[in-house]
Structures are given as C-alpha cells and as structure tokens.
Amino acid sequence: MKKVGIAILGLGVVGGGTYRILVGHRDFYAETQGIDLSVESVLEPEAAKLAALEVPESKIALNIAEVVCNPDVNLIVECIGGTTAAKEYVLAALYAGKTVVTSNKELYCKFSHELERAAKRHNAGLYYEASCVGGVPIIRTLLDGVQANKISSMMGIINGTTNYILSKMTEEGVSYREALRSAQELGFAEANPEADVEGFDAAYKLSILASLAFHTKIPFTKVLREGITEVSEEDIERGRALGYTLKLLAIAKQSSHGIEVRVHPAFVKREHPLASVSGNNNAVFLTGDSVGELMLYGKGAGELPTASAVVSDIIYAATHTEHKYSPFKNMAAADKTTVFVSDFRSAYYMRLTVSDKTGVLSKIAAVFGRNHISILEMIQAEKAGSEEATIVIVTHETHEAAVRSAVAKLNASDIASVESVIRVVCG
Amino acid sequence: MKKVGIAILGLGVVGGGTYRILVGHRDFYAETQGIDLSVESVLEPEAAKLAALEVPESKIALNIAEVVCNPDVNLIVECIGGTTAAKEYVLAALYAGKTVVTSNKELYCKFSHELERAAKRHNAGLYYEASCVGGVPIIRTLLDGVQANKISSMMGIINGTTNYILSKMTEEGVSYREALRSAQELGFAEANPEADVEGFDAAYKLSILASLAFHTKIPFTKVLREGITEVSEEDIERGRALGYTLKLLAIAKQSSHGIEVRVHPAFVKREHPLASVSGNNNAVFLTGDSVGELMLYGKGAGELPTASAVVSDIIYAATHTEHKYSPFKNMAAADKTTVFVSDFRSAYYMRLTVSDKTGVLSKIAAVFGRNHISILEMIQAEKAGSEEATIVIVTHETHEAAVRSAVAKLNASDIASVESVIRVVCG
Numbered sequence: 031m032k033k034v035g036i037a038i039l040g041l042g043v044v045g046g047g048t049y050r051i052l053v054g055h056r057d058f059y060a061e062t063q064g065i066d067l068s069v070e071s072v073l074e075p076e077a078a079k080l081a082a083l084e085v086p087e088s089k090i091a092l093n094i095a096e097v098v099c100n101p102d103v104n105l106i107v108e109c110i111g112g113t114t115a116a117k118e119y120v121l122a123a124l125y126a127g128k129t130v131v132t133s134n135k136e137l138y139c140k141f142s143h144e145l146e147r148a149a150k151r152h153n154a155g156l157y158y159e160a161s162c163v164g165g166v167p168i169i170r171t172l173l174d175g176v177q178a179n180k181i182s183s184m185m186g187i188i189n190g191t192t193n194y195i196l197s198k199m200t201e202e203g204v205s206y207r208e209a210l211r212s213a214q215e216l217g218f219a220e221a222n223p224e225a226d227v228e229g230f231d232a233a234y235k236l237s238i239l240a241s242l243a244f245h246t247k248i249p250f251t252k253v254l255r256e257g258i259t260e261v262s263e264e265d266i267e268r269g270r271a272l273g274y275t276l277k278l279l280a281i282a283k284q285s286s287h288g289i290e291v292r293v294h295p296a297f298v299k300r301e302h303p304l305a306s307v308s309g310n311n312n313a314v315f316l317t318g319d320s321v322g323e324l325m326l327y328g329k330g331a332g333e334l335p336t337a338s339a340v341v342s343d344i345i346y347a348a349t350h351t352e353h354k355y356s357p358f359k360n361m362a363a364a365d366k367t368t369v370f371v372s373d374f375r376s377a378y379y380m381r382l383t384v385s386d387k388t389g390v391l392s393k394i395a396a397v398f399g400r401n402h403i404s405i406l407e408m409i410q411a412e413k414a415g416s417e418e419a420t421i422v423i424v425t426h427e428t429h430e431a432a433v434r435s436a437v438a439k440l441n442a443s444d445i446a447s448v449e450s451v452i453r454v455v456c457g
Numbered sequence: 458m459k460k461v462g463i464a465i466l467g468l469g470v471v472g473g474g475t476y477r478i479l480v481g482h483r484d485f486y487a488e489t490q491g492i493d494l495s496v497e498s499v500l501e502p503e504a505a506k507l508a509a510l511e512v513p514e515s516k517i518a519l520n521i522a523e524v525v526c527n528p529d530v531n532l533i534v535e536c537i538g539g540t541t542a543a544k545e546y547v548l549a550a551l552y553a554g555k556t557v558v559t560s561n562k563e564l565y566c567k568f569s570h571e572l573e574r575a576a577k578r579h580n581a582g583l584y585y586e587a588s589c590v591g592g593v594p595i596i597r598t599l600l601d602g603v604q605a606n607k608i609s610s611m612m613g614i615i616n617g618t619t620n621y622i623l624s625k626m627t628e629e630g631v632s633y634r635e636a637l638r639s640a641q642e643l644g645f646a647e648a649n650p651e652a653d654v655e656g657f658d659a660a661y662k663l664s665i666l667a668s669l670a671f672h673t674k675i676p677f678t679k680v681l682r683e684g685i686t687e688v689s690e691e692d693i694e695r696g697r698a699l700g701y702t703l704k705l706l707a708i709a710k711q712s713s714h715g716i717e718v719r720v721h722p723a724f725v726k727r728e729h730p731l732a733s734v735s736g737n738n739n740a741v742f743l744t745g746d747s748v749g750e751l752m753l754y755g756k757g758a759g760e761l762p763t764a765s766a767v768v769s770d771i772i773y774a775a776t777h778t779e780h781k782y783s784p785f786k787n788m789a790a791a792d793k794t795t796v797f798v799s800d801f802r803s804a805y806y807m808r809l810t811v812s813d814k815t816g817v818l819s820k821i822a823a824v825f826g827r828n829h830i831s832i833l834e835m836i837q838a839e840k841a842g843s844e845e846a847t848i849v850i851v852t853h854e855t856h857e858a859a860v861r862s863a864v865a866k867l868n869a870s871d872i873a874s875v876e877s878v879i880r881v882v883c884g
Contacts, residue, residue, distance in 0.1 A: 051605060051747055058607060062672040159602075165748035167602030174601060175586075175594030178478060178768030180485060245489040303733075303754075320478055320765035321592035321755060327730075328751035338747035341605030352778060 031064060034348040035102040037071035037091070037128075038109065039119055041079040044133045044160065045109030047337030049083050052344075065348045070102045073119075094119045098126040105155075105347060107340060108132040113140060124148040124156070129353070131343040133160035133336055139234040139250050142241075146355050155353040157343035162235040163188050163312050165335030166328040167342065172242040173354070179318025181243040183283045185455070188235045190310035190331035191226035192258050192278040194218045196295075197308040200266050200275060206259065218310055218331075228257035229293040232280045240282035240291050242356065243316065248282070252370050254292035261295055265381060265450050268422050269297045272407065274379070274454065275305040281455075288369030297379055297454045373431040377406070377454040379424050380437070384446040386419040393445045394421070401436040403428045421446070427456055458491060461775040462529040464498035464518070464555075465536065466546055468506040471560045471587065472536030474764030476510050479771075492775045497529040500546075521546045525553040532582075532774060534767060535559040540567060551575040551583070556780070558770045560587035560763055566661040566677050569668075573782050582780040584770035589662045590615050590739050592762030593755040594769065599669040600781070606745025608670040610710045612882070615662045617737035617758035618653035619685050619705040621645045623722075624735040627693050627702060633686065645737055645758075655684035656720040659707045667709035667718050669783065670743065675709070679797050681719035688722055692808060692877050695849050696724050699834065701806070701881065702732040708882075715796030724806055724881045800858040804833070804881035806851050807864070811873040813846040820872045821848070828863040830855045848873070854883055 036052060038045050052069050059067050073091045074080055080090060091097045097106065097119075106123040108130060110116040116137050123130050125148060132138060138145065138158045149156040159169045163186070172181075187193050191213055198209040210227065213219035225231050233253040240248040258278055266276050274297035282291045298305045303325060307313045312330025317323050329335035347353075384390045391408070398405055404426040411420045425433070437448045463479060465472050479496050486494050500518045501507055507517060518524045524533065524546075533550040535557060537543040543564050550557050552575060559565060565572065565585045576583040586596045590613070599608075614620050618640055625636040637654070640646035652658050660680040667675040685705055693703050701724035709718045725732045730752060734740045739757025744750050756762035774780075811817045818835070825832055831853040838847045852860070864875045 047747070055605070055607070063604065165603070165745075166751065167598050170597065170602045171594050174773050175597045175769055176592070176765065177490065177772045178482070178765045180482070306730075318592075318765065320474070320761040320768070322759075322762055324593065324753075324755035326751075326753055329749045332749075334747040335749055338603060338605045338745065341747070342602055345604045346601050349781060350777070350779065354776060 031060060031066050032348070033066040033068060034344075035068055035070035035100070035104050036344065037073065037097045037100065037103045037106045038069065039073045039094075039097070039106060040108070040110035041072060041074040041076070041083060042109055042111070043333045044336045044340060045074070045107065046079065046083060047333035048107055048109065048340045049085070051334070051337050051341050059345065063345055063349060065345070067344060067348065071097050071100050073097050094122055098122050098128060103128060105129045105131065105344060107344065108134055109340070110134070111136070113137050117141060120145060121148055124152055124154045127152045127154050129155035129157070129347045131157045131160070131340055131347065133340055135161040135231065135234040135238065139237045142238075142356070143247070149353070150355060153353070155347045156355065157347055158238070159343045160336050160339035162238055163314060164190070164328065164330040164332060165338040166312060166314065166326050166330065167339065168239060168314050168326055169242065171326060172239065176316070176318050176321050176324065179321050181316055181318045182285065183281075184239060184243050184314060184316045185279060185281050185304070186314035187277055187304055187307050187312050188280045188314065188330060189226055189229075189232040189278060190312060191219045191223065192232070193307065193312070194310045195227070196258060196261070196276055196278060199261070199263060200270065203263055203267065205263055206261055227259050229255045229278065232278060232293045236280040236282060236291055236293055239314070240289070243282060244284050244289055246368050248289065248291055252291055254294065254372070256294035258295055262450065265379070265452060268381065269379060269452070272422070272424065273300050274298065275300055276452070277304060277307075279304070279455065283374070288371040290371040290374040292374070295452055297452055299455075302455070373429050375427050375429055377425055377427050377456050378433050379422070379452045379454050381449045382421045382423065382440065382446040383418050383449055384421055386417055390445060391421070394440065397436050397439050397443075397445070398425070401432040401439075403432050403436055424454060458487060458493050459775070460493040460495060461771075462495055462497035462527075462531050463771065464500065464524045464527065464530045464533045465496060466500045466521075466524070466533060467535070467537035468499060468501040468503070468510060469536055469538070470760045471763045471767060472501070472534065473506065473510060474760035475534055475536065475767045476512070478761070478764050478768050486772065490772055490776060492772070494771060494775065498524050498527050500524055521549055525549050525555060530555060532556045532558065532771060534771065535561055536767070537561070538563070540564050544568060547572060548575055551579055551581045554579045554581050556582035556584070556774045558584045558587070558767055558774065560767055562588040562658065562661040562665065566664045569665075569783070570674070576780070577782060580780070582774045583782065584774055585665070586770045587763050587766035589665055590741060591617070591755070591757040591759060592765040593739060593741065593753050593757065594766065595666060595741050595753055596669065598753060599666065603743070603745050603748050603751065606748050608743055608745045609712065610708075611666060611670050611741060611743045612706060612708050612731070613741035614704055614731055614734050614739050615707045615741065615757060616653055616659040616705060617739060618646045618650065619659070620734065620739070621737045622654070623685060623688070623703055623705060626688070626690060627697065630690055630694065632690055633688055654686050656682045656705065659705060659720045663707040663709060663718055663720055666741070667716070670709060671711050671716055673795050675716065675718055679718055681721065681799070683721035685722055689877065692806070692879060695808065696806060696879070699849070699851065700727050701725065702727055703879070704731060706731070706882065710801070715798040717798040717801045719801070722879055724879055726882075729882070800856050802854050802856055804852055804854050804883050805860050806849070806879045806881050808876045809848045809850065809867065809873040810845050810876055811848055813844055817872060818848070821867065824863050824866050824870075824872070825852070828859040828866075830859050830863055851881060
C-alpha cells in the first residue's frame with residue numbers, strides 16, 4: 031500500500047481538526063482509498079496544543095527545516111494563516127518538492143502566482159480547497175465538475191461570522207454590537223473581528239473563486255468591498271417589512287461588458303434560496319451556460335468541516351501522481367485585456383430623512399428622475415412628534431453611478447439626507 | 458496543444474447536447490483548458506438527427522468497428538441508453554483502450570464491475586458523472602470532494618420527471634394521470650413513463666451513488682423501490698394540511714445496523730430544504746462525519762445540464778493521463794459481510810376509512826399500541842352523508858415491520874381499512 035507521510039504546520043482549529051481526522055481515520059482511508067496516510071511531523075510552538083492532541087514526542091518538529099528535510103514527509107499541510115511564516119514555509123516545502131495543502135485564503139489569494147510557479151518548477155502539488163467555504167467542495171466543483179461551462183455569474187454567502195451576526199440581528203432584532211459580542215462568545219468571531227466584518231475574508235475567497243470561474247486572475251484589489259459594521263437594525267427591520275432579508279453577499283459576474291466582483295451587504299427576496307441560509311451556514315450559487323443554476327450549501331467554517339476539505343485534498347493528492355494547476359496562464363495579475371466593471375447594475379434600497387413638508391416627495395422623485403433612476407416603491411413612515419419623516423425607497427435596477435450621483439445631490443440639498451443605501455438583488 | 462479525438466455514440470437529447478457544446482466551445486476549451494477537443498466520429502442511425510446538427514459526412518461512422526478502429530478517436534461518449542448495444546459498444550471501446558464517458562445509469566449500475574475490469578485491463582478511463590443527477594457534480598463530489606468523510610446518510614430528489622409530476626399535483630391539485638399527461642406534453646416524461654414513475658431511474662442512480670458513498674457495491678436489487686403511480690391528490694392535500702410536502706425520495710443510510718437503500722414517495726416537512734425543490738430540479742443532501750450536512754442542488758436532467766456533466770468528464774479525462782477507478786474492491790456484488798437493513802425506521806402517515814361508530818378510535822389505537830407504534834397525531838374527518846369516516850394518523854418514528862403488521866391487522870379486522878401508507882421523513 032502506498033504510504034504518504036504528512037506534516038502539519040500549525041495546530042489551530044483547522045490544523046488540529048486535520049490531525050484528529052488523519053489519526054482517527056487512518057484505517058478507514060487504507061480500506062477505502064488504498065493509501066496509508068501517516069502523520070510524520072507536526073510544527074506547532076504552543077506546547078499546550080501539542081499536549082491536547084497527544085502528539086508523540088518523536089513527531090514534534092522544532093523548525094521548518096526539520097520538516098522539509100524529513101525524508102518521511104511527502105506532503106505538508108499549512109494551517110498557520112497569514113502571509114509571513116506561512117508563505118515562507120509553503121515556499122520552502124514546494125522548493126523541496128513536497129506537495130502542499132493549505133487552508134490559507136489570504137496566502138493563496140495574494141500569492142497564487144508565486145506559489146504555483148514554485149510548485150510547477152519542483153513538480154509538487156498545490157491544493158487549496160479548504161481556503162474557500164469550509165467543507166463545501168466549491169473549488170473541486172469549479173476545477174473538475176463544471177469546467178464545460180462558461181460561467182456567467184456566481185453569488186454566495188461565503189463568510190460564516192458575518193452570516194451569523196446578520197442572522198442574529200434579523201431573528202432577534204439586536205444591534206450589530208450585541209450580535210458581534212454573541213458571535214465572539216460562541217467562538218464564531220475573533221477578538222479582533224476586522225477580517226470578517228469588514229469583508230476581507232469574503233473578498234479573498236471571492237478573488238480565488240472568481241479567478242477559477244472566469245479563467246483569469248481576479249486580483250483582490252479589484253473586489254469592491256464593504257463590510258457589515260454600519261448595518262442598522264432599523265434597515266434590517268424595514269427591509270423585512272418589504273419582504274427582504276439582509277445578507278453579506280459575494281457577487282461575481284462576467285458579461286460582454288467585463289467582470290464585476292463585489293462583497294457588500296445586500297437585500298435578497300425572502301423566497302430566494304440564499305435568504306434561508308442562516309447562522310454559520312454558507313452557500314454558493316453559480317450559473318453556467320449549460321448546467322444552468324447550481325447551488326452548493328454547507329458549513330463554511332469550523333474545525334471539522336474545514337478539515338474535511340483539507341483531508342479530501344490530501345487524499346486527492348495522494349491518489350494522483352500528476353498535479354494539475356490552475357488551468358489558465360495569467361495568474362500573476364489581471365490580464366491587461368480583462369475589463370472590470372465598476373458601474374455595475376443593481377436595484378437599491380434607500381432610507382432618507384426628510385423635512386415633513388409639502389412637495390418634498392416630488393422634489394426627491396425629480397432628483398431620481400434626472401439620474402434616470404426608476405422607483406419601484408416609496409414608503410413614508412412618520413416619526414411621532416417630529417418635524418422630520420423617514421422615507422424608504424426601493425428602485426428598479428439601475429446603475430451604481432447613477433445612485434451615487436443622486437445620493438450626493440440629495441445630501442447636498444436641503445430636501446433630504448440619505449441615511450443608508452443597500453443594494454437589492456433582483457431575481 | 459494536446460488534441461483529443463472524440464466519438465459520440467447516439468445523438469439523442471444528451472448526445473446531441475454534447476455534440477453542440479463540443480463544437481461550439483472548442484476554442485473556449487483550447488483557451489481555458491489548454492486542450493483541443495475535436496469530434497472525430499459520430500455513430501447515429503437516424504439521418505434526421507445527423508442532419509439537424511449538420512454533422513459533416515466525413516465524421517459519420519457506419520458501425521462501432523469504424524469508431525473503435527479510428528486512430529484519431531481517443532475517447533468515446535456513450536449516449537445510447539439501455540444495456541444491449543450500449544454495453545457491447547462500451548466494452549468494444551474499452552478493449553481498444555479508448556476512454557469511455559457515459560450518461561447511462563442503467564448500464565453503469567448493472568455492469569460497473571465488468572466495465573471497470575475492462576477499463577483497468579486496457580488502461581482506459583471510465584467516467585459516468587452524467588449518469589446521476591444531470592449537471593449536478595455529485596459523483597465528482599463523492600469521489601474527490603468529501604472522500605475524507607464517513608458518510609452516514611444521503612437523501613435526495615434525483616428524478617426530474619416524478620418531481621415535476623408531484624409538484625404539479627401539489628401546486629394545482631390535479632390527479633396523477635393529469636400531471637403525467639402534462640409532463641409528457643412538455644417532454645419531461647417518456648411515452649412509456651415506467652422507468653421514471655415506477656422509481657427504476659431513481660433506484661439505478663441511488664445504487665451508483667450509495668456504492669460510492671459507502672465504499673461497497675450496493676446492488677440495484679437491494680434497493681426497496683416504490684413508484685408514484687398510486688399517489689392520490691387526497692393524500693397530497695391531507696399531508697399539506699399537516700405541513701408536509703410529498704416527494705419521491707431516494708434514501709441511503711449506513712449505521713452500525715447495516716445499510717438501507719430505498720426509493721419511495723415520502724412526506725417531508727414544509728421547512729425542509731428538499732420540500733422547496735420543485736419542478737424538474739434535483740437535490741442531494743448528504744451527511745458526513747466531518748463535513749456535516751452538505752447539499753447540492755441543480756438541474757437533474759435535460760439536454761444541456763446532462764451534457765455539461767458529459768463534457769466536464771471529457772475535460773477531466775483529457776487533462777489527466779492516469780485513470781482513477783472506483784476506490785473499493787467489491788464492485789461485483791455486495792460484499793458477503795455487508796448487512797442490508799430491511800426493517801428500517803421511519804415515521805408514517807396513514808389514511809384509514811372507518812365505520813363511524815363509538816369506540817373505533819380506541820380499537821385502532823389498541824392495534825398500534827400492541828405493535829409498539831406511538832401516535833403523533835390522529836385526525837378524524839367526517840364524510841358528509843355517510844356511515845364512514847376518514848381518519849388520518851401520523852406516527853412517531855417506528856419500525857417498518859411494525860407498521861406492516863399493524864396495517865395487516867387493521868385490514869383483516871372489521872374496524873378499519875387502510876387506504877394509504879406514506880413514510881414521513883423526520884428531521
């Protein structure tokens with residue numbers, strides 16, 4: 031039986047889960063896959079983590095050199111995170127001709143070109159399913175399941191932390207701060223939640239997934255990114271009254287106009303399948319020219335779901351002797367001919383505060399009209415005991431630039447002040 | 458650029474779609490996959506089908522020998538269906554060392570062992586993603602996406618025709634006959650619909666998918682199979698009033714008691730994600746020990762979705778030089794040690810006709826009690842102007858054998874006659 035020696039770098043949540051699965055399922059993989067997956071080396075500075083998993087003394091490496099020079103190690107799993115030590119170690123492994131499996135979205139997103147070049151030169155494999163959407167095999171699907179298709183769009187809930195927070199705000203009517211605190215207490219959010227709540231995590235993933243879907247490198251810097259820290263209970267509630275659910279969506283579209291990639295809060299209709307993806311679940315919808323609509327749904331994060339992706343990559347690497355890399359050439363940067371669309375089309379929800387005077391609505395309508403924005407719904411909600419009123423407007427699909435221009439005009443006028451603007455997904 | 462010569466056997470719905478995609482996307486695959494996929498040969502007896510797709514005269518083969526002996530053909534796509542000519546031709550192709558891609562569920566289900574043995578002996582690839590659930594890459598997911606997992610259960614809507622019929626009965630309150638006629642008019646059902654409505658199609662697919670999920674051959678003959686021809690509008694309507702939606706489900710479970718595989722109509726709670734899979738959409742839910750719940754949803758049939766799976770398999774085969782076969786040994790028949798569970802557990806919906814007399818309900822309850830069946834709900838609906846009444850019962854989870862015994866007891870008694878029994882999926 032083919033034996034594959036594995037080293038794990040970092041015994042955090044995902045690395046620890048990977049260790050536990052590999053040790054616990056060694057016989058199962060021998061029986062079902064015909065391979066002997068043996069953990070030969072672990073690099074982890076925290077003694078407590080090593081002790082918690084009862085890693086044998088003989089398997090504990092002191093530094094990366096000891097790992098990459100170990101002749102019993104064929105494959106290295108990187109679960110350190112970040113782009114400093116992780117990058118150095120992954121490159122060291124690839125230079126030594128060892129196949130790398132990583133769960134590090136930031137690393138692969140930012141340095142895929144450098145990593146793939148090193149992998150190819152040294153005939154090593156490079157696998158990163160665990161970098162995106164936890165246990166959901168979206169990368170395998172894009173690479174080996176729907177390659178026949180020209181993919182026109184992809185839309186997903188691909189960050190569990192923000193989906194937990196928004197679900198809690200929606201279901202319990204609590205504030206962003208309160209929902210964040212709950213997520214932190216339950217371990218769904220980090221002490222410093224910036225990477226999740228500001229949309230960086232989702233944008234890294236979208237950069238990777240859109241690059242695979244559209245066969246051209248989509249740099250992270252091209253992703254329009256807005257987080258959820260400014261989301262108010264009031265807008266969630268007003269949206270709900272109109273039949274919408276608020277989600278942090280990652281959207282990628284390719285059309286004759288170019289490619290658009292964006293991560294931002296968005297209202298989806300309550301009947302849309304993504305509206306019912308709650309808590310720390312994730313889902314990706316994609317549309318291909320022959321497959322039509324396809325959705326994958328599952329756990330987007332967590333110890334075992336993400337380790338499921340890591341170990342599935344390990345098995346894939348161990349049962350294939352040839353390595354397949356990203357099937358397109360311009361991984362270094364977006365091809366010069368790739369056009370990115372910034373003035374994309376969307377529908378919009380807007381909440382305005384207006385002075386409660388005659389003629390205000392027609393003045394607002396006029397500003398929208400001059401910007402060629404057509405209004406689907408306009409609802410006025412009086413504030414008791416105030417000279418001001420709240421108006422909620424939902425537009426038909428229009429251009430982003432037109433909305434920005436209308437918002438600037440309104441805010442510069444004495445007619446109304448725009449309190450919030452949230453994109454609405456049509457269809 | 459690597460050139461792969463392709464032959465297509467059968468230009469029916471799927472074969473025709475495959476031809477159209479390959480011809481239309483040849484440049485796209487050259488650009489994105491670095492391979493030249495060229496249709497070199499087509500075997501189709503009907504001149505009209507060849508003419509409709511404008512197949513060049515020089516590519517039209519007269520018989521299978523001409524196809525398998527053609528040195529320009531590396532890969533053969535089988536879209537003939539059935540197990541006579543299709544089996545002969547596929548074996549001929551494999552003996553000639555040509556890789557085979559097939560959409561034929563009956564063929565792969567019944568003869569996987571023979572086909573795999575031929576493929577291995579002659580170092581040919583054998584791919585069959587298109588045999589199950591159309592464009593949804595469920596086989597790729599089982600083979601290369603969630604292999605790290607011990608899969609405990611799989612539950613799906615994997616036949617588009619019956620789902621269309623049941624959805625129409627549910628939404629419009631029409632009879633089975635009427636819904637079937639509509640499906641036939643729209644091309645969703647064959648003139649002879651037996652393979653779909655009697656559950657054969659779903660059972661072939663379940664046999665293939667459960668074999669992959671549980672790493673042991675699950676023969677088609679082990680699948681409990683009940684179709685939808687006896688389903689009545691009345692039960693759909695009464696189920697709806699209780700919050701259930703009727704679906705033809707394919708269920709596979711593996712536990713310490715053994716493996717259970719079954720295809721039958723079942724009520725699912727309206728909130729269950731499978732309840733909203735309507736029309737000719739399909740979905741598969743699976744539960745793995747590390748990934749947790751994972752769902753794939755998409756078009757389970759149709760020209761282009763199924764051809765998407767065929768062409769994705771072609772690309773996979775063309776970009777891998779080594780072939781991977783089913784990763785378990787006992788494909789010929791179920792391993793002698795494999796235990797199949799027939800007395801599975803489920804909840805049940807039952808509709809009874811009873812004489813409208815005092816004490817009847819307690820007598821019925823007594824029969825259930827003696828069979829250790831616990832009742833969740835019992836609803837009596839009077840029939841106007843009749844001595845008889847209808848009673849609907851929903852049980853807690855119990856054993857199939859207990860229900861069969863209780864039904865036999867009731868039917869043999871003068872208390873009640875059991876009009877229908879439908880399994881109910883819990884959780």
